[in-house]
Amino acid sequence: MFGGVEAFFDSSGFIPHGVCLLWRPEILALHVTADVLTGLSYYSIPIALAYFVLKRRDLVFSWVFWLFAAFILACGTTHFYSIWTLWNPDYAVEGVIKAVTAIVSLLTAIALWLLMPKALALPSPNQIAATNVALHREIEVRRQAEQRYASFFNNLAEGLFVIAVLPDGQFVFDTLNPAHARATGIDPDALRGRLVRDAVPPETADAVIERYSACVRAGEPIDYEETLDLPVGRRVWHTVLVPVRDGSGRIVQLLGSSRDITERKQLQEELVQASKLATLGTLAAGMAHEMSQPLNIIRIWAENALSRLRDGETDAGRLDKVLTLISEQTERMGKIIDHMRTFARRDGGGMEPFDPANSIRSAVELVRNQFALENITVNTDITGERCLARGRPLQLEQVILNLLSNAHDAILEWRAAKDGGDPQAGRIAVSMHCDGGHTATIVITDDGGGIDPQILPRIFDPFFTTKEVGKGSGLGLSIGYGIIDAMNGRIEADNVDHPGGGRGVRFTITLPVTRPSSREVERAHA
Amino acid sequence: MPEPTPAPVHILVAEDEPLAAMALEDFLSRRGFRVTLAQDGLEAMERHRDDPADAVITDLRMPRMDGRALIRELRSQSATLPLVVMTGFLSMDEGQDDLTSDRWKPLEILRKPVSPQVIVDTLLRLIGRPGGSA
Structure with a gap:
C-alpha cells in the first residue's frame, strides 16, 4: 500500500462507488443531482466573496474573506469529485482533495476564532447607523451654535479679531468682525491670511506684535490700553487678548476684543485738566506769595545799589555781591515758574x-x-x-x-x-x-x-x-x-x-x- | 549821604528773610534812620520793649509770632505807633482783609516787591516828618 506515489494513486484494486449503489439509476441520479447542486452553490460563494472584497476596498480583515473563499472552493470540489468516484474509483485523489479541504477548513476555523474579539469590536451596521444619527444631530447643534456665534461675531458692537500663531512664532491675521473693521477702517479681506508684519504699517505692526508676543509668553489673557495709528486716524483702544491652545498645549490662536476708548480718554484727560486748573486757581495766591519773596529781595538790593551808584560809589566788589545775589534770586523764581509750568501742562506722558x-x-x-x-x-x-x-x-x-x-x-x-x-x-x-x-x-x-x-x-x-x-x-x-x-x-x-x-x-x-x-x-x- | 533829619528816627524791621532784612537795613541807615532787625514777631516785641521804635516795618508770614499777632500786640500798647506791612499775600483787597480796617491805623500796607524808596516815603509820611526823600 505504501509502495510509492504511483502505488498510492493506483486504483486498479478498487471498484467504483456506483457499485455500492448497485448502479440503481434513481440512487445515482439523486447523488449526482445533489452533488452537482451543492458543488455549484459552493463554487458560486467564493465568486460572490471575491466580488465583495474587490468592491469593498475599505474592508477590514479582507484576507479572511479570501480564506473563506478557498475553504468553500475546496468543499465544492469534494462534491464534484464524489460524482467522479461514482464511476471512477480514484479514492486516493479524492482523499488528497479532502485533506486539502481539511487543512484550509482548519486554518479558517482557527483564524475565525482568533479574529473573534476583533470582529466583535467592529461596530455593527445598526450601531453605525445610530452613530450616524447622533453625529447628524451633533452637527446640527454645532451648526446652530456656529451660526449663533457667527451672529455674535458679526453683529456685536465690540471689535473682535482672531490672530493665528504659527509654529515659528509669527502672527497671521485670521479674521476680524465687521464692528472691528468699521472702528479701525481696515478691510478684513485685505488682511485675512496675511502675516501681521506685512499687512499693516511697520510702527503699528511693531506695537501689536509686541502685545501678541506678550500674550503668548504669558500664556494667559492680558488686557491693555494702546494708541494706534489706523486708517481711521489715531485712536486709543482697550484690548483684551485670550490665548487658545491646541490638544498638545501649544498656543495656536489669539482671540482679541478691542474697544475704542478715545473719547472716554479725552474726557478723562479734560476732567483731570479742569480739576488741575481749579487747583491751580487756589494755588495762584500761594504762587504770588512765593514769587514776591525773591522779587522783593531783588528790588531792595537793586535800588540800594542804584542809590549808592548815584551817590558816586563804584565799589566793584560790592556791586559783584549784589548782582550775584540778584542772579541767585532770579534762579529761585525760575524754579517756582518751572514747577507751575510742569503742573499746568497736560500730563500726556506714560x-x-x-x-x-x-x-x-x-x-x-x-x-x-x-x-x-x-x-x-x-x-x-x-x-x-x-x-x-x-x-x-x-x-x-x-x-x-x-x-x-x-x-x-x-x-x-x-x-x-x-x-x-x-x-x-x-x-x-x-x-x-x-x-x-x-x-x-x-x-x-x-x-x-x-x-x-x-x-x-x-x-x-x-x-x-x-x-x-x-x-x-x-x-x-x-x-x-x-x-x-x-x-x-x-x-x-x-x-x-x-x-x-x-x-x-x-x-x-x-x-x-x-x-x-x-x-x-x-x-x-x- | 544821611537824610536831613533832626535826630535819627528809630525803625524796627521784623522780617524773617535775612537777605531782604539786610538790604533794607543798609538802605534805611544810608537814609539816616537807625535800624533794628528782628526775625519774628516775638523777637520784635522784645526789641521794642528794650528800645522802643518810632515806627515798625513788618512782614506778615514769620515763624513763632506772625505779623498779624505782632500788629495786634503793638496796637494794644500804642494807638499811634506808625506801622508798615510788607506782604506778598495776593488777596489783601480793600475791605476784604481785617488789616485794611481803620482800627489799625496809622498802618500802611505795601505789596512785595516793595521799593525801598517807597518804604522811606511812607515812613516819613506816617511819622509826620516833611520831605526827606533822597
Whole structure:
C-alpha cells in the first residue's frame, strides 16, 4: 500500500462507488443531482466573496474573506469529485482533495476564532447607523451654535479679531468682525491670511506684535490700553487678548476684543485738566506769595545799589555781591515758574517709576507758606525705605494738593462756624511710610471738624461737593480717585478724633511700590 | 549821604528773610534812620520793649509770632505807633482783609516787591516828618 506515489494513486484494486449503489439509476441520479447542486452553490460563494472584497476596498480583515473563499472552493470540489468516484474509483485523489479541504477548513476555523474579539469590536451596521444619527444631530447643534456665534461675531458692537500663531512664532491675521473693521477702517479681506508684519504699517505692526508676543509668553489673557495709528486716524483702544491652545498645549490662536476708548480718554484727560486748573486757581495766591519773596529781595538790593551808584560809589566788589545775589534770586523764581509750568501742562506722558515722597514734598512746598499766612501748619513725616511707585508723579502731586486744599477749606469753615475769638491754629499732617517694598501708605489728616458720616461714602462720587455753589466743582476727589486707581492704588477717607480733642478727616492713599534698582535710583537723581 | 533829619528816627524791621532784612537795613541807615532787625514777631516785641521804635516795618508770614499777632500786640500798647506791612499775600483787597480796617491805623500796607524808596516815603509820611526823600 505504501509502495510509492504511483502505488498510492493506483486504483486498479478498487471498484467504483456506483457499485455500492448497485448502479440503481434513481440512487445515482439523486447523488449526482445533489452533488452537482451543492458543488455549484459552493463554487458560486467564493465568486460572490471575491466580488465583495474587490468592491469593498475599505474592508477590514479582507484576507479572511479570501480564506473563506478557498475553504468553500475546496468543499465544492469534494462534491464534484464524489460524482467522479461514482464511476471512477480514484479514492486516493479524492482523499488528497479532502485533506486539502481539511487543512484550509482548519486554518479558517482557527483564524475565525482568533479574529473573534476583533470582529466583535467592529461596530455593527445598526450601531453605525445610530452613530450616524447622533453625529447628524451633533452637527446640527454645532451648526446652530456656529451660526449663533457667527451672529455674535458679526453683529456685536465690540471689535473682535482672531490672530493665528504659527509654529515659528509669527502672527497671521485670521479674521476680524465687521464692528472691528468699521472702528479701525481696515478691510478684513485685505488682511485675512496675511502675516501681521506685512499687512499693516511697520510702527503699528511693531506695537501689536509686541502685545501678541506678550500674550503668548504669558500664556494667559492680558488686557491693555494702546494708541494706534489706523486708517481711521489715531485712536486709543482697550484690548483684551485670550490665548487658545491646541490638544498638545501649544498656543495656536489669539482671540482679541478691542474697544475704542478715545473719547472716554479725552474726557478723562479734560476732567483731570479742569480739576488741575481749579487747583491751580487756589494755588495762584500761594504762587504770588512765593514769587514776591525773591522779587522783593531783588528790588531792595537793586535800588540800594542804584542809590549808592548815584551817590558816586563804584565799589566793584560790592556791586559783584549784589548782582550775584540778584542772579541767585532770579534762579529761585525760575524754579517756582518751572514747577507751575510742569503742573499746568497736560500730563500726556506714560507711566513711569517715581518716588511718591517727591510728589508729597512738592505739593506741600507749594501750599506751606500760603497756609501759614492763615495760621494753618503743614507737617510732613516721611519714614521707611525709599520706594518707587508707577504712574505720573505730577498727577499724584495734584491729588495731594487737592487733599491739602480740601483740608485747608475745611479748617477755615470749621473756624468760621465757631463764634469769633482767637482763630485756633489749624494743623494738617502729611505722612508717608514705605514698607518692605510692597506698599507706600500716604496719610493726610486735618483738624477741620471731620465729615458727616452719612456723606462719607459719597465723597469720591463725581460732582459730589459739600462746598457752596461756585466754590467746588465736586470733581477733585473723584478725579483723585481715578488717578490713584490708575496707579493700582486705593484712596479711602475716614474721620479721626485727635488726642488733644478736635476732630478731622483722614485720607489714606495706598500705592503698590517696588524697591528701586540701582539704575532707577541713578535715573531718579539725574 | 544821611537824610536831613533832626535826630535819627528809630525803625524796627521784623522780617524773617535775612537777605531782604539786610538790604533794607543798609538802605534805611544810608537814609539816616537807625535800624533794628528782628526775625519774628516775638523777637520784635522784645526789641521794642528794650528800645522802643518810632515806627515798625513788618512782614506778615514769620515763624513763632506772625505779623498779624505782632500788629495786634503793638496796637494794644500804642494807638499811634506808625506801622508798615510788607506782604506778598495776593488777596489783601480793600475791605476784604481785617488789616485794611481803620482800627489799625496809622498802618500802611505795601505789596512785595516793595521799593525801598517807597518804604522811606511812607515812613516819613506816617511819622509826620516833611520831605526827606533822597
